[in-house]
Amino acid sequence: MNLYRDEGIVLRTQKLGEADRIISLLTRSNGRVRAVAKGVRRTKSKFGGRLEPFMHVDVQFARGRTLEVVTQVESSSAFPQAIVGDYARYTAGTAMLETAERLVAEEGEPAVQQFLLLLAALRSLATGAHEPTLVLDSFLLRSLALAGYAPSFGDCAGCGAPGPHRAFSAGAGGMLCAVCRPAGSATPATETVALLGALLAGDWSTAEAIDTRHRKAASGFVAAYLQWHLERGLRSLVHVER
Amino acid sequence: MYEGIVQDLIDELGRLPGIGPKSAQRIAFHLLNADAVDVRRLAGVLVEVKAKVHFCAICGNVAEEEQCRICRDPRRDTTAICVVEEPKDVVAIERTREFRGRYHVLGGAISPIEGIGPDELRVKELMQRLANGDITEVILATDPNLEGEATATYLTRMLKPLNVRVTRLASGLPVGGDLEYADEITLGRAFEGRRSVDD
Ligand SMILES: [Zn+2]
Numbered sequence: 001m002n003l004y005r006d007e008g009i010v011l012r013t014q015k016l017g018e019a020d021r022i023i024s025l026l027t028r029s030n031g032r033v034r035a036v037a038k039g040v041r042r043t044k045s046k047f048g049g050r051l052e053p054f055m056h057v058d059v060q061f062a063r064g065r066t067l068e069v070v071t072q073v074e075s076s077s078a079f080p081q082a083i084v085g086d087y088a089r090y091t092a093g094t095a096m097l098e099t100a101e102r103l104v105a106e107e108g109e110p111a112v113q114q115f116l117l118l119l120a121a122l123r124s125l126a127t128g129a130h131e132p133t134l135v136l137d138s139f140l141l142r143s144l145a146l147a148g149y150a151p152s153f154g155d156c157a158g159c160g161a162p163g164p165h166r167a168f169s170a171g172a173g174g175m176l177c178a179v180c181r182p183a184g185s186a187t188p189a190t191e192t193v194a195l196l197g198a199l200l201a202g203d204w205s206t207a208e209a210i211d212t213r214h215r216k217a218a219s220g221f222v223a224a225y226l227q228w229h230l231e232r233g234l235r236s237l238v239h240v241e242r
Numbered sequence: 243m244y245e246g247i248v249q250d251l252i253d254e255l256g257r258l259p260g261i262g263p264k265s266a267q268r269i270a271f272h273l274l275n276a277d278a279v280d281v282r283r284l285a286g287v288l289v290e291v292k293a294k295v296h297f298c299a300i301c302g303n304v305a306e307e308e309q310c311r312i313c314r315d316p317r318r319d320t321t322a323i324c325v326v327e328e329p330k331d332v333v334a335i336e337r338t339r340e341f342r343g344r345y346h347v348l349g350g351a352i353s354p355i356e357g358i359g360p361d362e363l364r365v366k367e368l369m370q371r372l373a374n375g376d377i378t379e380v381i382l383a384t385d386p387n388l389e390g391e392a393t394a395t396y397l398t399r400m401l402k403p404l405n406v407r408v409t410r411l412a413s414g415l416p417v418g419g420d421l422e423y424a425d426e427i428t429l430g431r432a433f434e435g436r437r438s439v440d441d
Contacts, residue, residue, distance in 0.1 A: 012355055017260055043416045048425025052388045053355075075426050084391040087399060094354045236354035 002063040006030050007076065009118055010055045011097045015041070023051050023070060024101060025059070028115045032106045035061055035068035047073055053097055054080040054122060082126035088241045089125050092132035095236045096121055096139050102230055103147040113146050130204060133215065133242055137222045138199040138207070145200065149229045153197035156180050164193065168221060170228040192217045216242065248274070300371070302347035302364050304329045312336075312344055319343040324381040325368065325397065327351050327390065335383065343379075346371065351389035352396055360396060368397075372404055379407040386413040386431075 008025035011032075016022050019041045025033050040047045050057055051070065056077040061068040083089045100118050104111045121139040124130055141151065154163040157173030158180030167181035168174065168188050175193060176185060188196075191214045198207035199218070219242065227233050243249055248270065256266035273281055297303065298310035305311070312318060312332070322343030326332055332345050348363040371377065380401055384390035394410055401408050414432035415424055424432070 015260070044419060046423065049387075049427035050425050052427075054388070078426055078430070080388055080391075081427065081430065084388055085395055087392070087396050090392045090395065091354055098355050235357040239352075239354035239359040 003060055003071065004030075004063070005058070005060045006033070007115075008033065008057055008059050009097075009100075009115070009122065010051055010053050010057065011101045012053060013037075013051065019045075021051065022067065025057075026100050026104055026111065026115055026118055027059075028112060029110050031109045031111045032101065032104045033061065033068055033108075034106060035059075035070045036064070037070045049080070050075050052080050054083050054093060056119060056122070077123070077126075079122045079126045082128075083122070086128075086132075088132045089128075091236070091240045092136040093122065093125050095136055095234060095240050096125075096143075098234055098236045099140060099143055099226070102234070103143055114143060117142055117146065130208070131215075133219060133240065134199065134207060136240065137215075137219055138202060140222050140226050141196070141200040142202065144226065144229060147229075149225075151196075151200065151225055153193055153200060164190065168193075170221075170224045174225075186221070188217060188221060189214060192221070196221060297347075301345045302329075302349060302367065303332050303345055317342075321376055322379045322381065323368075323371065323377055324383050326383045327385055327393070331383065331385075341381070343381075348384070348393070351384055351393045353389045353392075363393075365397070365400070369400065372401070372406065377406060379409065382408065382410045386411075 006027040006029050008027040010023055010025055012024040014022045016036060019039050021037050021040045023035050023037050025035065027033050037047055037051050039045050040051055047070070049055075050073045055075060056079060058074045058076055059070060060072040062071050083093045096118060100114060104114050117139065121135055124135050125132055144150070151157070151174035153175055155161060156163065156165055156175065156177035158176050161177045161179075163175060165175040165177050166187050167176045167178075167185035169176055169182050169185045172180065172182055172185075176182075191210050195207055195210045195214050195218045198204075198210070199222075223237060226237070244252065251273070252263075252266045252270045255261055255269050256263055261269070294306055295304050298305040298313055299308050300313040301310060303310040303312065307314070319342045322341075323346050324335060324341055324343055325346045325348060326335065327348050327350055329347055332347065335341055335345075346364070346368050348365065348368075350358055350363055352358060352360060352363065372380070382394040382397055384393045398408055398410075412435040413428070414435055415421065415428065421429075
């Protein structure tokens with residue numbers, strides 16, 4: 001049997017047959033991995049609750065023809081309890097898991113940065129360090145940036161002219177100067193743009209100093225930007241409690 | 243690919259939950275080789291179940307009349323409701339003979355990643371039952387997995403202002419197992435839900 005070990009975060013599970021599940025994980029060294037957990041739905045399964053979404057685990061896989069097989073699993077951090085007991089955290093966290101699943105290809109290529117970003121975001125959700133929707137929006141922008149879709153909230157996304165600029169277009173890559181702005185661009189408030197920039201940079205003190213009434217607008221622009229870059233919309237985004 | 247109707251049968255079977263293409267093919271050929279009488283009986287049951295069985299107007303359980311057997315039973319306690327995900331959970335709890343109240347079947351659990359939020363479940367119906375009934379206790383018996391817990395979290399918050407007693411089924415160690423094999427989550431829950439034994 002060809003075995004290997006990795007660290008991973010459980011993104012999603014799907015029932016398979018009578019008692020099995022297919023587990024989708026974002027791993028540190030092998031990108032996104034799909035693996036079968038045999039017998040996991042039985043109450044006496046040795047895996048117990050370790051393969052639920054939001055779990056951060058140390059896992060051993062056996063290479064399979066189409067899907068890997070989970071052979072052992074140890075928990076590294078149990079985020080589910082802290083996340084699932086709070087509905088706003090749960091819905092924000094679910095949208096993060098779905099985004100990670102969509103942005104990281106299942107190719108066995110390492111996606112270390114995406115892994116570390118998700119891990120940090122889940123820890124932040126679980127400890128209640130910041131408002132769940134802010135954690136989500138920051139995660140979405142930074143995950144998109146890692147996937148090669150970095151938005152620009154300062155200099156013009158079209159020509160690079162130094163900002164600040166007034167117009168926003170998801171399709172054109174962020175804020176745009178008067179020359180580059182396409183017809184029908186939105187014009188967000190200055191504070192909203194500053195909030196978006198701070199969330200992308202992970203600058204929490206700046207982000208949390210901005211009046212909370214700009215958060216809803218910022219979330220709208222993040223959602224528009226995300227939807228533009230994903231072929232199909234994110235299913236869980238409409239269920240996020242704002 | 244097979245010809246016409248044989249392939250149609252394989253495709254239809256393959257749409258059933260838990261049945262992959264290989265199993266669909268195996269079942270299809272089993273049916274082709276089976277006695278005509280047996281196949282006709284199966285087809286008859288399929289048609290009949292769809293025509294006769296629907297969902298109870300009160301609790302959402304499967305019923306052959308407008309209301310299910312449990313909701314019609316005058317001996318059941320009308321002050322307690324046990325909330326479950328699926329009709330099969332009603333059957334499981336009934337087997338314990340521990341509960342004498344009525345049920346409320348949600349039709350699933352909250353799972354945003356599958357596009358299922360509270361509006362896709364029978365949550366509104368539950369709130370209506372609570373608004374115009376004499377219910378004093380709601381027992382949340384959703385599955386002890388992530389979606390089930392999230393659903394219980396959501397319902398707890400909705401029920402809080404209604405001044406009813408809300409309880410959640412205890413989760414803990416499986417009977418007959420060894421403590422050392424329990425995972426941290428199960429063991430953690432068992433600790434949380436520990437009860438006094440000296441009174
Ligand atoms: Zn009923």
